[in-house]
Amino acid sequence: MTDARGRCVYACPExxxxxxxxxxxxLDRGWVLRVHPDDRGTATGILDEALASGAEFSIRYRLLKPDDTPRWVGAGGVPSFGIENGAFIGYLGSITELAGGATDTIAAYGNVGRFVPPPPHPATMPIDTLDLIADHLIITHSLIEEDDGAKAALPGARIALLEVGLALAARMRMQGRSLN
Structure with missing residues (x-):
């Protein structure tokens, strides 16, 4: 989860x-230190481009394992907007490990404007219920945008995403973490 300036304000336990x-x-942009050095520019560039317009985004890049070997991941986010004034307040995002070897020959890439989350990988499956709800709502948001007949449900999905984001922020405050 990020704030409106793209700073990470919550990272799940996984x-x-x-x-x-x-x-x-x-937190903040500390996550970038675990992105493969060759992919950092792509990952941060796509996030910064999305931030400029409050758009959805998706990225494929290499993330460093605890032993510093790279693994390919798919990540992305959907924007969250405040209830009262509709202002962009940040992103709720998702990240999942991609199958080993499946994308070893490509370079990091991303796009702004659409986030279609990859299927979950057992290594990145959320263990926390609130994180799991956020992931399912992000997938729901993506599916609604694909179906013209379901577009009327998009505002409700966005409100649900906001509520989950607020619950994650409240939990962080209770744990003594600062959002600023």
């Missing part, structure tokens, strides 16, 4: 198992 980096060290 982040540490995936990267070896404590979730608290992933």
């Amino acid at each position: 982040w540490e198992a995936l990267t070896g980096q404590p979730s608290t060290e992933a």
Whole structure:
């Protein structure tokens, strides 16, 4: 989860198992330290481009395991907007490990404007119920956007995403973590 400036304000507990980096060290732009050095520009560039317009985004890049060997992941986010004034307040995102060897010959890439999450991998499956709800809502958001007949449900999905984001933020405050 990010704030409106793209700073990570929440990283799920699985982040540490995936990267070896404590979730608290992933905050702000600390997560970038676990992105393969050759892919950092792509990952941060796509995020920054999406931030400029509050658009969805998706990225494929290499993330460093705890032993610093790379693994390919698919990540992305959907924008969250405030209830009162509809202002962009940040992203709820998802990350999943891709099958080993499946994309070893490609370079990191991404796009702004659409996030279609890859299928979950057992290594990145959320163990926390609130994180799992966020992932399912992100998938729901993506599916609604694909079906013209379901577009009327998009505002409700966005409100649900906002509520989950607020619940994650409240939990962080209770744990004594600062969002600023």
